Amino acid sequence: MQDLADYPFYRERLASAGELRAWTVADLEEFAAQNPSDPFAGRVLGDSVPKVALQIEATSEPPVWSALDVGEVDRWADVLARMWQRWGLAPGETIAFFDYGSSPLVLLASSSYMAYLKRGAADRLGVTAICNDGVATMAPRMAVIVETVQPAALILRRDLLAPFATALQAASIKVAEYLKWIAVSEPEGTPAREEILRYASVFGVPTYRVLRADAAFLLAGECPDCGCFHLDPAYQAEPLPSSELAVTTTFAQLCPAVRYNIGSAEIASGRCAREPRASRISCI
């Protein structure tokens, strides 16, 4: 276990009683602005040489970087594999991505996409992966991909929902014939439920949301049954007095992610039949 006082970013956030103040991307950016020579904003020890450095998409100028060690990349991919499994992805099927190759949802899919990843989520589940570059002008090509490859699952960036729907309509492609589910994400947080429900009816396919916080290596998927975000055992959630929720990522040792504030949320009470032991997050 790390001593957080060794990390400049966390040292500043430790109260005298030893309690750590929860943090957000804004806190990270503020620290980065004050310490411009440190790409990791005080979250990686000076003598460490991370094998993987990820630029956090949700951070602006200067961008902040996260770091992962060799085994940690695989543990994060395991989280992703379990998320897809909960949604029913099975061996022999294909998952398609319409997103940037740099999104963790893509990077962690295959050892093809990411160095030092022994087995990506798709490799673990025995599914085939295909990615289309996540820009709106590539929507017609995405329509060709789904028509030809007929994937069982599709991961979409939220801002590509409209162009993709338009491209499908223009090519008269009905994805409901083969897609079992679609999952939608954005760089930080979660897409609005109403928008996703609207597109679920456009596509005619169950469409789920992803809760994503790259600064904390957090990925959680919306449950088809209870509508909450099932939290993988790799994460620990705790309520904050502000009616917000803090998440700690247990596999992140090189670049710790402790008490990351995901905003207004609560831990759902009761159990979900789909995964009775899972900790669940509601009302983002």
Place this chain on the structure above:
Amino acid sequence: MHLSEARVAEPFDKLDSFSTGELNRWWTRRMRSVLKTAAAELPLYADRFARAGFDPAEFRTLDDLQAVPILTKTDVLAAQSRTGSNQIGIECGLGERPGVTLSLSSGTSGTSFISHTPRWRRLQGLSASRAHWWAGLRRGGSLVLSAPAWHSYAAIQPFVAEHFGMRCVVVSGTYLPRFADRIVDAISRFRPKFVTMFLPMVFSILAAARRMGIDGRALFTSVESLVVTGAPITPGMRSHLSVLTGVSRVAEIAGTSENLLSVDCPRAEGLHVVPDTCYAEVLDPQTHRPLADGEPGMMVSTALIAAGSLFIRYDAGDIGIIDHQPCRCGLAAPRIKIFGRWENRFQLGARMMLPYDVQLALEQEVSELNGATCVIGREALSQNRLRLLLIEPEQSASTLLEAARGKLERRFEVPVEIVAVRELPLRFKGVPPILSESEVAAES
């Protein structure tokens, strides 16, 4: 010392030290094995070989390859349409192990799909590591990933990073000009010694750095080798990039998603075919017979890794030349140069030309225009005129452009017009795109 006796200074492995004869014998064995696998396991090839009367058991020398039918993108798209699937009967070992990824080969004719198996990644990864070694990559340091996951290079670059024990740096977003500032941040912070980049992005990165108050040479100060890909570079463009970035070694990697791979050696006198990736031929487009060294023709390649999608005698639509003469670097693998695509050829006066020829002519006639960014006007070509829209040079613009106009007129024997502009569409890939005036107006 005779050229054929030159020794590779830093061989990647034993294959780099092969003589021409040894390499040809090695290629023959490898080709025979690939052809046998194709006939035995891959329905599309079994059918095509049978129809052509080709029996891999009778394959003895590389000349026997002439009997193997040529595969084109049109054939691949037709097979895709016939099977109604991305799998068209050219995929090896898909069921052996999980971990298959698909990448895309796009173009004006349509999108085709390429299957990559874990075995392909391992073998192709090693071969690509050789290519990167030739281009100057060495152990340690950082590798900024430069390929989005949709491209076949994405299936290789992470392997290369691991093979050389490098830190893998992932920039957020994708490789479009609007993300260039993020790449500037990556280069500034992680100070890579080796950078490989889609050529148009290099210009976007330099422009982004300028906006951020960073001089291009300062940004690339740690870089010992800058490798550009995605477009052919002229000698002038190479020196222009070197001046802009301060990087002494600017190398080119050229190839196709279907496994043609070639790379500059330090001599930069043509790109060596990477021998464990592919075998390359340059053929007469009419007769499909091999052309003499230096004669431009169809660039046809055969992948030599029988795993995943296997492309045998694949014509990707590129025009190029081949040179089998020994290279001063000592590598026996022949050198090629791809100049462009058949679909981009145009007639000017008595000759058929490519945008590469225009770029080369500009820099040969007026050396101050090395690396000039320009567009070829489509409408003028239809009137047998050459009209260039060219970003205004910083110094002596009118004198330089007038000199260039006169010299190009004499060289091409057609009327030439050069118009200085402040902005052009972001379509310049190291050679000028051919655009209509309306496209230029809409995109500038």
